[in-house]
Each structure stands twice: as structure tokens, then as C-alpha cells.
Amino acid sequence: MTMQWGCQQSMLPFRFGLHTSVAPTMSAWRDRARAAEELGYSALYVPDHFDAQFGPLVAATVAAEATSTLHVGTLVLNNDLRNPVVLARETATLGLAAEGRVEVGLGAGWLRRDYEELGIDYDRPGVRVDRLAESLRVIKALWAGEETTFAGKHYTLRGARCDPRPATPPRLLVGGGSRRVLTVAAQQADVVGVTTSMASGEKDGDVAGGSTLDHFDRCVSWVRDAAGDRFDSLELQIGAFAVMVVGNQRAAARTAALLGFPGEEALELPVLLIGTVDEMCERLAERRERWGFSNVVVPGEAMETFAPVVSRLTGA
Numbered sequence: 001m002t003m004q005w006g007c008q009q010s011m012l013p014f015r016f017g018l019h020t021s022v023a024p025t026m027s028a029w030r031d032r033a034r035a036a037e038e039l040g041y042s043a044l045y046v047p048d049h050f051d052a053q054f055g056p057l058v059a060a061t062v063a064a065e066a067t068s069t070l071h072v073g074t075l076v077l078n079n080d081l082r083n084p085v086v087l088a089r090e091t092a093t094l095g096l097a098a099e100g101r102v103e104v105g106l107g108a109g110w111l112r113r114d115y116e117e118l119g120i121d122y123d124r125p126g127v128r129v130d131r132l133a134e135s136l137r138v139i140k141a142l143w144a145g146e147e148t149t150f151a152g153k154h155y156t157l158r159g160a161r162c163d164p165r166p167a168t169p170p171r172l173l174v175g176g177g178s179r180r181v182l183t184v185a186a187q188q189a190d191v192v193g194v195t196t197s198m199a200s201g202e203k204d205g206d207v208a209g210g211s212t213l214d215h216f217d218r219c220v221s222w223v224r225d226a227a228g229d230r231f232d233s234l235e236l237q238i239g240a241f242a243v244m245v246v247g248n249q250r251a252a253a254r255t256a257a258l259l260g261f262p263g264e265e266a267l268e269l270p271v272l273l274i275g276t277v278d279e280m281c282e283r284l285a286e287r288r289e290r291w292g293f294s295n296v297v298v299p300g301e302a303m304e305t306f307a308p309v310v311s312r313l314t315g316a
Contacts, residue, residue: 020300
């Protein structure tokens with residue numbers, strides 16, 4: 001089937017990001033950021049965990065200094081690890097360093113091990129999401145230049161300010177795989193990331209079991225309902241767990257099964273990009289048409305493998 005890229009005005013153009021966390025040296029990290037920029041990637045995102053990775057805000061700053069057009073950001077910062085006033089100031093400073101090329105991804109926190117390592121409470125999901133919602137309100141007010149006094153359930157501020165700050169606030173990215181967090185994202189973020197469920201609190205949770213076409217249908221429906229008139233202005237993001245170029249459909253299906261995604265629908269799941277370059281382009285267009293996913297993030301190790309798709313579809 002032949003697709004006409006970007007044929008509907010209601011669809012946002014494709015944008016591609018790289019999800020990466022560490023390099024052998026900081027010089028190699030700068031080289032990676034420059035390579036991503038040269039290959040046409042729009043953004044470089046750094047995660048926020050306590051395994052072997054760089055500190056996300058410092059790494060993003062270095063990547064910004066090494067490039068001129070590449071957006072830098074986080075995917076995503078754990079809200080429970082930072083006071084929102086401190087985070088607003090740090091990310092505003094990053095925005096100044098990057099001259100506006102910043103996308104701040106902020107999440108409610110999900111990985112149980114991070115909490116255990118720091119010795120802080122791993123509250124139930126509803127509490128963490130409520131805390132995130134308050135934090136977002138505070139951060140957005142501070143980025144807007146408002147002197148902020150706030151009395152919430154989780155945060156209390158008196159005359160807080162964020163100065164200096166960039167002329168244009170950073171883009172705010174929030175995502176998840178539950179109705180509650182996606183409602184917050186739809187109402188407050190610029191970019192909404194749709195994920196599988198993180199309810200297990202483990203990196204090796206049931207990713208495959210939660211990755212169904214129906215799940216993504218439900219998630220986008222929740223975003224649409226919560227966003228209301230904002231929906232058409234939102235950018236919807238999806239992250240791919242696996243990106244592999246293979247030569248035929250049978251090999252692609254076998255690869256998906258080996259990764260724990262068996263079944264006829266596996267190759268249609270938006271968290272997988274397995275096939276030829278032509279097939280990947282076609283599937284991305286189909287996924288944008290079905291769900292609105294125009295912002296696609298791939299693992300750092302797939303940067304060069306996926307580059308032909310980026311070249312073909314960027315801006316389409």
C-alpha cells in the first residue's frame with residue numbers, strides 16, 4: 001500500500017527523538033549529540049534513574065552546548081526527587097543555555113528501585129500523580145514569570161520566583177499509560193507521551209502484555225476526552241522499545257516473538273519498529289493516522305539504523 005505522507009492537514013509533521021543516557025566519555029557524548037543533529041533527529045532525551053547513566057540536566061546542557069538546532073530534554077524526570085521550585089529554576093537555566101531548545105519531560109515516578117535506593121516512600125500511584133499535577137501547576141506559573149504563592153496538599157510556597165528565565169518557556173512533556181496521568185498530561189502538557197502500563201514498578205514488568213492495540217486506542221481516547229479544545233494543539237509521542245531493520249515479514253515476526261511480542265498484531269504495535277525501511281515508514285504513517293503519534297522516540301543504539309526513516313519522514 002502506498003501512503004501519502006502528511007496528506008491530512010490535521011496531522012502534525014513527524015518529529016524524531018533519541019533516548020540515550022550515557023557515553024564512555026563526555027567527548028563521546030558531545031559527538032553523539034552532534035551525530036543525532038546531523039542525521040536529522042529533532043531531540044535528544046535523557047532518562048532519570050540511578051543505574052549507570054549521566055545526571056540528566058547536566059547531560060542535556062552539555063548536548064545543547066555541542067549543537068545548534070537539536071532540542072535537548074528529559075524523558076522523564078521523576079517529580080518525587082525534586083522540589084518544583086528548584087526544578088523550575090534548573091530547567092529555566094537549561095532553557096537559557098540551550099537558547100529555547102528544551103523539552104522538559106516530567107513524570108510521577110514509577111521505578112520502585114529508585115525509591116528504595118534513596119530511602120524515600122514509594123507512595124501509591126494516585127498520590128504520586130496528584131503530586132505531579134501540583135508540581136506542574138507550580139512550574140508553569142514560575143516559568144510564566146509569576147511570583148507564586150501556593151497552598152496545595154503536597155507543596156506550600158510563599159512568594160517563589162524563577163528569575164532569570166528564558167523568553168519562551170520550555171516545552172512540557174508528560175506521559176503515561178493510565179487514565180489518571182494521561183488526564184493530567186492532556187490538561188497541562190504540550191507533548192503527551194503514551195506508554196504501556198508502569199504499574200508493576202519494575203523495568204521487566206509485563207510490557208508485552210500491556211501493549212495491545214486496544215490499550216493505545218483507550219489511551220488516546222482518554223487524552224482526547226481530557227484535553228477538550230486543547231487536543232488539536234497537542235503533540236502525541238510514542239517511544240519504541242525495539243528498532244530493527246530486517247529483510248522480510250517472516251523474519252520481522254520472528255524477531256518480535258523473540259522480544260516477547262508474539263502474535264499477528266505484534267508488528268502493528270506502536271512500541272515496535274521492525275521491518276524494512278519502507279515498512280517502517282508505512283507503519284509510522286498508519287499509526288499517525290490511527291492515533292496521532294507524530295513524535296517518535298527511538299533508543300540511542302538505533303540512531304544510525306533508524307536514520308534512513310528519519311531522513312525520509314522528517315517534517316512530512
